[in-house]
Amino acid sequence: MNAAQKPWEERSAARVVAPARPRKLAKVPFVELADGRLQGVVSSGSDIERVYVSSLTAANHSFHCSTNNNRPCGGIRTGGCNHLRALADEAVLQYGVARVARYLRADVADDATTGAAVLAAVNAWHEPSAGAPVFSRFLRHLAYLELSPTTEPLPELHWFPAGGAVR
Amino acid sequence: MRFDLLASPVDGVTEAYEVVAGFDGVLVAGLLRPGTEQIAALHALAAALSGTPLAGRVAEAVDKTVAGSISDEHLAALVAARSALLGASHDALLARLDEAAGRSREPWPAAGPGTPAGADNLLAAARSWLSELAIAGWRGIDHDLVSHADQAVQALLAEPRLRRLGALLDGFAGELRACAPGATMPRVPVRRWADLWARAVLLAQPGALAAVEPGTVSGRLLPLGVDLHEHPTAVQAQVHAVLETADGPRLVRASVSAPKVDTLVGSGVWQLLRGHSALLAAVTEQRAMDLTDMPITSGGDLIWSDAHAKPGAPAEPFATARVQLATASAAPVPPLERHPVRLAEPVLIEGYTATAHDDGVTITLPGLTVEVDVERMHGAGPLTPALVAASTACVGLLRWDGGWTIQPLAVEAQVKRKTVAVHAGAWAGGAADAAGAKAEAAAADAVKVLRERAGRLLRR
Structure with a gap:
């Protein structure tokens, strides 16, 4: 009787998001699918102190790209810029093309494998918005590695099993 | 071990879960305007608690929720009711498991209230976000609502005594963020999110995270295996072990956890933990450790410190399990941790038939058929479902998520006509093969890049 698994909705340790x-x-x-955007940070090729903050909105497919000091990206063309393309490629590596396309509501072909295919499908258009919220998400991301480990138990992590033996 | 005892249902658990399911359904649409069905579910919750000391508070909270005027205090009462039902289910399931395993368990010691963790403003901020969530319901969440948690989470993580709540909220908010907006979600993880939300409300009550002075313990520690937990921004390794003390063998756990980023996964996570517990190396080397005055909680959790441990003699986990597991006594579960998800009892099983199928592996024991919890099997070690399917003996954790499952920590399997032991935590102290070493090097590189970026950008 115990062999039958409960439905996903009724399981405490149901996996909701693939790692x-x-x-x-x-x-x-840094790249993430959050706040209704594909967003992230691209390191400048020429200046080690500079990063570009790029984002693409799922709702209307507008994109933004500027430096962390809020100067506009000089490479903006129809359909994106090199930073946005790098961001889309890395997002596909991190999450898989299906999840990126679904999040951005991009209608990609079944055999699409690249960030370029996702960008081609959405026909992104440029609309400057604020880069600061994305940059602050990046700083928050970096701060995790500054926090100290602990040997006190975190019993709530029983809800979060490490997975990956089966995909 | 009497596995047949696990085959029959435990009294009251199904009924408790029916009431909980009703309440969890209310959270899907939110507490703002419960409909007829939701109101009935809330009344059923109050009725289930009517014979308990919580009766008055829960009844009042239900009335106020139905009337549309819910406060923090009422939410806490509803959560207490839900947690009491699941806590009681946990206790009944654990009692059955102990009976089946012939395991004796210490009673929970009466203890003082402990030292409050303080930081009441942080707890209030967390409660305020959790209230917003409950009122909106899972279908009502949007990106703005999810991001309201950010500040509170960051502050909680920075406060070591509130790390438990911070790590929970961060994992929970991450799932909400990935799924928002709730209105267009294809499916809602109803039980899971109600669980996470409810535990967070409990931990955010003043006093819930009060620190209790630990005791100390000495003896020879024999590792059984490692249970690995992970969400995008946290990882925890929990070593299950038998501690030989002057009073006999005891089952204990030793944890080490670290904040991380989402791209550090798989065998790359061990290096974040290794420097903080020499026990991980001992697991890989299959050694005992000799403990002197190691701090330990009443719940059987060692608060590991390398200063209280020395590497000991070789110790093989299957030998430990065969010789010690049947007689080792277990620690009681702290009241605020009692929920069936926390059941993770080490057992040794042998003499079974393992059958692989499309969704995993089924193990047939005399008197019990049990699924292998393949979703709790990770890619950070060499143990795979295929090896479990080919195994003849298994050290694992018995778990319960609507039914009993077994999470393998190690198996003995026939590989090329020889019996070999394969351990899920074998790479805790260092990868043994080329692929593992490559994954470790890649993760080390990722950490280096992020530290460099942090050095240039973070402290400005």
């Missing part, structure tokens, strides 16, 4: 996949972070240290 991210590891990727190289040198060029795009």
Whole structure:
């Protein structure tokens, strides 16, 4: 009688979000699907102190790209810029093309595999918005590695089993 | 072990879960304007608690919710009611498990209230967000509402004594963020989110996270295996072990956890933990550790400190399980942790038939058929469902999520006509093969990049 699994809705440890996949972070240290956007940070190729903050809105497919000091990106063309393209490519590595396309409501072909395919499907248009909220999400992200580990038990993490042996 | 005892239902658990399911359904649309069905579910919750000391408070909270004027205090009463039902289910299930395993368990000691964690303003901020969530319901969440948690979570994580609440809220908010807006979600994880929300409301009550002075313990520690927990921004390794003390063998756990980022996954996470507990290396080397005056909670959790531990003699987990597991006594579960998700009792099973199928592996024991909890099997070690399907003996954790399951920590399996032992935590102290070493190096590189970026951008 115990062999039957309860439906997903009735399980305490149901998996809701698939874990991210590891990727190289040198060029795009941060990317996320959050706040209704694909958003993240791209390191500048020429200035080690500078990063670009790029985002693409799921609701209307407008995109934004500026430096962390709020200067506009000089490379903006129809359909995006190099930073947005790098961001889309890394998002696909991290989450898989299906999840990125679904989040952005992008109608991609079944055999699409790349960030470029997602961007081609949405026909992004430029609309400057504030980069600061995305940059502050990035700083928050970096702050996790500054927090100290602990050997006190965190019993609530029983709700969050590490997975990945079956995909 | 009498597995047949686990095959029959435990009295009252189904009924308790029916009441809980009704309440959890109310949270889908939110507490603002409950409909007829939701009002009936709330009354059923009050009725279930009517013979308990919570009766008056819960009845009042239900009346106020139905009338549309709910306060923090009423939410706390509703959560207390739900938690009491699941706590009682936990206790009944654990008692059955102890009976089946012939395991003796210490009673929970009467203790003082402990030292309050303080930071009442942070707890209030957390409660305020949790109220907003409950009122909106899972279908009513949007990006703005989810991001309201950010500040509170960041502050909670920075306060070590409130880390439990911070890590819970962060994992919960991450799922909400990934699923928002709620109106267009294809399916809602109804039980899970009600669980996470309710536990967070409990921990956000002043005094819930009060610190209690730990005791100390000495003896030889024999690891059984590692249970690994992970969400995008946290990882915890929990070592289950038998501690040989002057008073006989005891089951204990030793945890180590670290904040992390979402791209650090798989075998890359061990390096975040290794520096803070020499026990992980001992697990990989299959050694005992000799403990002297190691702090321990009443719940059987060692508060690990390398200063109180020395590497000991070789110790093989299956030998430990075969010799010690049947007689080791277990610690009681702290009241605020009592929920069936917390059931994770080490057992040794042998003499079974394992059958692989599309969704996992089924284990048939004399008197009991049990599913392997393959979703709790991780990619950070060499143990795979295929090895479990080929196994003849297993050290695992008995768990319960609507039915009993087993989470393997180690198996003995036939590989090329030889019996080999494979451990889920084998890479805790260091990867043994080329693929594992590569994953570790990639994770180390990721950490380096992020630390460099943090150095340039964070402290400005």
